[in-house]
Amino acid sequence: MISDWRFIAFFVVLAPLFPALPIGINLLLGPRKPNYIKQQIYECGVETVGDTWVQFKVQYYIYALIFVIFDIEAVFLFPIAAAYGQVGLFAVIEIALFIIILTAALAYAWGRGVLEWV
Amino acid sequence: MIEQIIFIVISLFTLMMGWIVVSNNNLFHAALALMASFLGVAGLYVMLDAGFLAMAQLLVYIGAISILIIFAIMLTRRMMQTEESPFNSQPGLAGITAVSVFAVIAFIFWQMREFWPLGAGEGAMPPADKSIILGSVAKLGEYFVSPDAFVLPFEVASVMLLAALIGSIWVAWPKTEDES
Amino acid sequence: MSFSFLEFLKSLVELTTGTYLRQVWGAKPWVDPTLDAIGVILVATFGLLIVLVLIWLERKVIARFQDRIGPNRVGGKYGLLQPVADALKLLTKEIITPSGADKWAYNLAPFLIVITALMMWAVMPFAPGVVGVDLNVGLFYVLAISSVSVVTVLLAGWGSNNKYALLGAFRAVAQMVSYEVPMILSLLIPIILARSMSSVDIVKAQTVPFAIVVPISALIFFISSLAEMGRTPFDLLEAESEIVAGFHIEYSGMKFAMFMLAEYISALFMSGLFTTVFLGGYRFFGLEMIKTASGFALGNLIGLIAFFVKMFVVFVVLVWIRGTLPRFRIDQMMDFNWKFLVPLSLALILVAALVDKALPVGVNDWTRAGVHLVSNVVVGAVTLEILRRNGRKQRTAHEEVRENADIETAAAH
Numbered sequence: 001m002i003s004d005w006r007f008i009a010f011f012v013v014l015a016p017l018f019p020a021l022p023i024g025i026n027l028l029l030g031p032r033k034p035n036y037i038k039q040q041i042y043e044c045g046v047e048t049v050g051d052t053w054v055q056f057k058v059q060y061y062i063y064a065l066i067f068v069i070f071d072i073e074a075v076f077l078f079p080i081a082a083a084y085g086q087v088g089l090f091a092v093i094e095i096a097l098f099i100i101i102l103t104a105a106l107a108y109a110w111g112r113g114v115l116e117w118v
Numbered sequence: 119m120i121e122q123i124i125f126i127v128i129s130l131f132t133l134m135m136g137w138i139v140v141s142n143n144n145l146f147h148a149a150l151a152l153m154a155s156f157l158g159v160a161g162l163y164v165m166l167d168a169g170f171l172a173m174a175q176l177l178v179y180i181g182a183i184s185i186l187i188i189f190a191i192m193l194t195r196r197m198m199q200t201e202e203s204p205f206n207s208q209p210g211l212a213g214i215t216a217v218s219v220f221a222v223i224a225f226i227f228w229q230m231r232e233f234w235p236l237g238a239g240e241g242a243m244p245p246a247d248k249s250i251i252l253g254s255v256a257k258l259g260e261y262f263v264s265p266d267a268f269v270l271p272f273e274v275a276s277v278m279l280l281a282a283l284i285g286s287i288w289v290a291w292p293k294t295e296d297e298s
Numbered sequence: 299m300s301f302s303f304l305e306f307l308k309s310l311v312e313l314t315t316g317t318y319l320r321q322v323w324g325a326k327p328w329v330d331p332t333l334d335a336i337g338v339i340l341v342a343t344f345g346l347l348i349v350l351v352l353i354w355l356e357r358k359v360i361a362r363f364q365d366r367i368g369p370n371r372v373g374g375k376y377g378l379l380q381p382v383a384d385a386l387k388l389l390t391k392e393i394i395t396p397s398g399a400d401k402w403a404y405n406l407a408p409f410l411i412v413i414t415a416l417m418m419w420a421v422m423p424f425a426p427g428v429v430g431v432d433l434n435v436g437l438f439y440v441l442a443i444s445s446v447s448v449v450t451v452l453l454a455g456w457g458s459n460n461k462y463a464l465l466g467a468f469r470a471v472a473q474m475v476s477y478e479v480p481m482i483l484s485l486l487i488p489i490i491l492a493r494s495m496s497s498v499d500i501v502k503a504q505t506v507p508f509a510i511v512v513p514i515s516a517l518i519f520f521i522s523s524l525a526e527m528g529r530t531p532f533d534l535l536e537a538e539s540e541i542v543a544g545f546h547i548e549y550s551g552m553k554f555a556m557f558m559l560a561e562y563i564s565a566l567f568m569s570g571l572f573t574t575v576f577l578g579g580y581r582f583f584g585l586e587m588i589k590t591a592s593g594f595a596l597g598n599l600i601g602l603i604a605f606f607v608k609m610f611v612v613f614v615v616l617v618w619i620r621g622t623l624p625r626f627r628i629d630q631m632m633d634f635n636w637k638f639l640v641p642l643s644l645a646l647i648l649v650a651a652l653v654d655k656a657l658p659v660g661v662n663d664w665t666r667a668g669v670h671l672v673s674n675v676v677v678g679a680v681t682l683e684i685l686r687r688n689g690r691k692q693r694t695a696h697e698e699v700r701e702n703a704d705i706e707t708a709a710a711h
Contacts, residue, residue, distance in 0.1 A: 002167055002248055002251055002252075003330060004169070004252075004431055004432070004433055004434070005164045005169060005431075005433075006330070006331065006334055007334045007337060007338065007420060007430055007431035008164070008417070008420060008431065008433075008439075009164075010331070010334045010335050010337075010338045011338050011341075011342075011416075011417050011420055011430075012413075012417070014335065014338045014339065014342065015338075015342060015412075015413040015416050015417060016409055016413060018342050018343075018346055018412060018413075018416060019408060019409045019412040019413065019556050019559075020409070022385075022389065022552045022555065022556070023393075023408070023409075023552045023553060023556070025389055025552070026388070026389050026390075026391070026393060026551045026552035026553075027393065029389050029390045030389070030390055030391050030392045030393055030551055030552075031392045032392060032393075033392065034394065034395070036397070038394055039394060039395065039396055039397040040396070040397060041396045041397065041398065041458070041459055041460045041548060058193060058290050058291070058292075059472075060189050060192070060468055060471075060472050061186070061189045061190060061193055061290060062286075062287065062290060062291065063472050063475065063476055063632070064182070064185050064186045064189045064471075064472070064475055065186060065283065065286055065287075065290075066283065066479075066636075067182055067185075067475040067476065067478065067479060068178070068182040068183060068186055069279045069282065069283050070479045070482070070483075070640070071177060071178055071181065071182045071445075071478075071479075071482070072178055072182075072275075072279060073276070073279065074177075074441075074482040074483065074486070075174045075177065075178060076262060076272060076275060076276075077486055077647075078170075078259075078438055078486065078489065078495060079170065079255050079256065079258040079259030079262060080259040080260075080262050080263055081259070081486050081489040081490045081493075081495075082255055082256050082259050082489055082493065082494055082495045083255075083256035083257070083258075083259030083260045083493070084259075084489075084490045084493050084651075084654065085493040086256065086260050087259070087260055087263050087264075088655075089655050089656075090263070090265065091263035091651075091655070092651050092652050092655045094262075094263045094269055094272065094273065095263070095647075095648070095651050096648055096651075096652075097273060097276075098272065098273060098276045099644055099647065099648055101273075101276040101277060101279075101280050102276055102279060102280065102644075103641070103644055104280055105279065105280045105283040105284065106636070106640065106641070106644075108280075108283065108284055108287070109283065109287060109636075110636070110637065112287055112291060114287055114291055115632065115633070115636045115637060116629070116633075117628055117629035117632045117633070146400070146403070146456060147400075147402065150402070150403065150453070153449060169433065169434065169435050169439075170435050170438065173435050173438045173439050173441075173442040174438075174442075176442035176443070176445065176446055177438070177441055177442040177445050180445065180446055180449060181442065181445025181446060181448060181449070181475075181478075182445070182475070184449060185448060185449065185452065185471060185475060188452055188456075189468075192468070252434045255434060255435060255495065
C-alpha cells in the first residue's frame with residue numbers, strides 16, 4: 001500500500017473518537033430516566049397510527065436507478081478527464097458518443113413521464 | 119507484515135458481513151451488512167494500491183447500488199420482517215456452485231504462480247514503483263478512449279447502461295393505455 | 299538535527315512544521331505514521347471547532363438579514379460564546395431513544411455522519427503544502443465519501459421508527475442522489491482543464507480561476523452543492539412546517555447535535571471545495587509564493603489567509619441565500635435538476651471537451667480561458683433562451699385553457 005492512503009486509514013480509525021467524545025460526555029452528564037410516554041414516537045400531536053415502515057412509491061426507486069446510471073457514467077469519465085492531456089482529438093468523438101447514448105437514456109425516462117413527481 | 123495482518127483483518131470483516139447478509143432475517147440489516155461488506159472490499163482495493171477502484175466501489179456500490187437496494191426493500195415491505203428462515207433447501211446445488219467457483223479461482227491463482235512471492239524473497243516480483251501506481255488512473259482513462267485498448271467496451275458500457283435503464287423503467291413504470 | 303524551539307515556532311508560522319519535525323526526528327519508521335496521526339487529529343479538531351464559529355456567524359448574519367441583532371448576551375456584546383452555551387446545554391440533555399427504534403441503525407447514524415463529514419477534509423488544500431494528503435484521486439475521494447453520507451441519512455430515518463423521519467430521509471436521499479449527478483458532472487470540467495483529479499493540482503492549474511473560465515459550471519456546482527447539503531432553498535428534507543425537521547427528529551442531546559455538527563462541517567467543506575475548485579483555492583495573485591530574503595516562506599501564511607477569506611465569503615453567500623430565497627416545491631426541485639441542470643451540464647462537458655481539444659497545443663492560459671469562457675457562456679445563454687421560449691409556450695397554453703374555462707363558465711350562466 002502506498003503511503004498516501006495511510007493518512008486515510010488513520011482517519012478511519014481516529015475519526016470515530018470525535019463524535020464518541022461528546023456523546024460519551026453527554027451520557028455521563030445528562031439525566032437518564034426513560035419512561036413510556038417520553039419514548040413514544042412523534043406524530044403530529046397524536047400517537048402514531050399503524051406501521052412506520054410504510055410502502056413507498058416506485059418514483060424513488062426510478063430516481064435512484066437513473067442516479068446509478070449516471071454515477072457509473074461518471075466513474076468512466078473521471079479517468080478520461082484526468083488523462084485529457086494525453087488523449088487525441090478522437091477521444092472527443094468517443095466521449096460525445098458515450099454521453100449522447102446516456103442522454104438518450106435520460107430522454108427516454110423524460111419521454112415516459114418518469115421524471116414527473118406526482 | 120503489518121500490511122498482511124490488516125489485509126487479513128479486512129478480509130475477515132468482509133466475509134463476516136457477507137455471512138450476515140445471507141443469514142439475517144431483517145432485510146434492512148442485511149442491506150446494511152452488504153454495505154459494510156462493500157466497504158471491506160474497498161479497503162482491500164486500497165491495500166492493493168487500486169485507490170481509484172476503491173473510490174469507485176464506494177461511489178457506485180455504497181452510494182448508489184445499496185441505496186437502490188434499500189429503496190427496493192421499501193417497495194416490497196411485506197418481505198421486510200419475516201420469521202421464516204432465510205435459508206432455502208438446496209444445500210447440494212449451492213455446494214456444487216461454491217466448489218466450482220472456488221475451483222475456477224484456485225485454477226487462475228495456480229496459473230499465476232510465477233507471480234506469487236510478491237515483494238520479498240528470491241525471484242519475487244518487486245513492488246510497483248510509486249509513480250506507476252499514481253499514474254495508473256490517467257493510464258486507465260487513456261486506455262478507455264484508445265482504439266487499441268478499451269474503446270469498444272467503453273462504448274458498449276454506455277449502451278448497456280441505456281438498455282438497463284430502459285428495461286427497468288419498462289418493468290417498473292405503470293404502462294400508459296396505448297402501450298398495454 | 300536537534301530540536302530548537304525557535305525554529306519550531308518559525309516552522310509553525312511558515313506552516314512547514316511537518317517537514318521540520320521530519321528533519322528533527324530523522325528517518326525512523328515511526329515518524330511518518332506519527333505525523334499522519336497528528337495531521338488527522340489537527341484536521342478533525344479543526345473541523346469540529348470551526349463549527350462554533352460557523353453557528354455564531356450564521357445566526358448573526360441571518361439576524362442582520364432579518365433586521366434583528368442576533369445573539370448578544372452570552373460572551374459580551376456580540377454574543378461570541380452563544381455556540382459554546384448551546385453546546386453545554388446540549389451536553390446536559392437526556393438522550394432519548396424512541397421506543398421501537400432500530401438500535402443498530404439509530405445509534406450508528408450520528409457517528410457515521412460526523413465521520414464522513416470530517417473525512418472529506420482530508421484532501422482539502424489549506425495553503426501551499428498544507429493538505430492532509432494529496433491523493434491522486436482527490437475529488438473522486440470527496441464524491442465517494444459524500445455518497446456514503448447519503449446512506450447515513452437513510453440509517454437515521456429508518457432507525458428512528460418515525461414516519462416523519464422516514465419520509466424526511468427518503469426525500470433527502472432522493473434529493474441528494476439527484477443533485478449528486480450535476481455536481482459530479484460539473485466537477486468533470488475543472489478536471490478536464492487541470493488534467494488531474496488531485497485537489498492540489500487543480501489549485502496549481504488555476505492561473506485564471508475556473509469560476510471565470512467556466513462560470514456556468516461553477517454556478518451549477520454551487521447550486522447542486524446547496525441541494526446536496528440540504529440548505530435553503532433546497533431544505534425540503536428539513537421542511538420544519540411539513541415534516542418537522544426530517545430524518546433527525548427523534549434524536550436528542552448530543553446525538554442530535556452530531557447531525558447539526560455534520561451539517562455545518564459539510565456546509566463549510568462545500569464552501570471550501572468551491573473555493574478550491576473554482577476560486578483558485580489558496581492562490582492570491584502570486585502572493586502565496588513569496589519568500590523573504592532570509593528564505594522564510596511568508597507566502598504560505600498569506601495563502602492560508604486567502605483560502606480562509608474566500609471560503610468564509612462563500613459561506614456567507616450560503617447564509618445570504620438562506621435569508622433571501624423561499625423553499626422549492628419537491629416537484630419543481632426534481633424538474634429543475636433532471637430537466638435543466640443535468641442536460642445543461644452534459645452539454646457543457648461536451649463543449650468543454652471539444653473546445654479544449656480544438657485549441658492548438660501550447661496556447662497560453664489566458665487565450666484558453668477566454669475561449670472556454672465564451673463557449674461556456676454561449677451554451678448557458680442558448681439553454682436559457684430555449685427555456686424562456688418553452689416557458690412562454692407553457693404560459694400561453696395555460697392562459698388559453700383558463701380563457702376557455704372562463705368562456706364556458708360565462709356560457710353556463
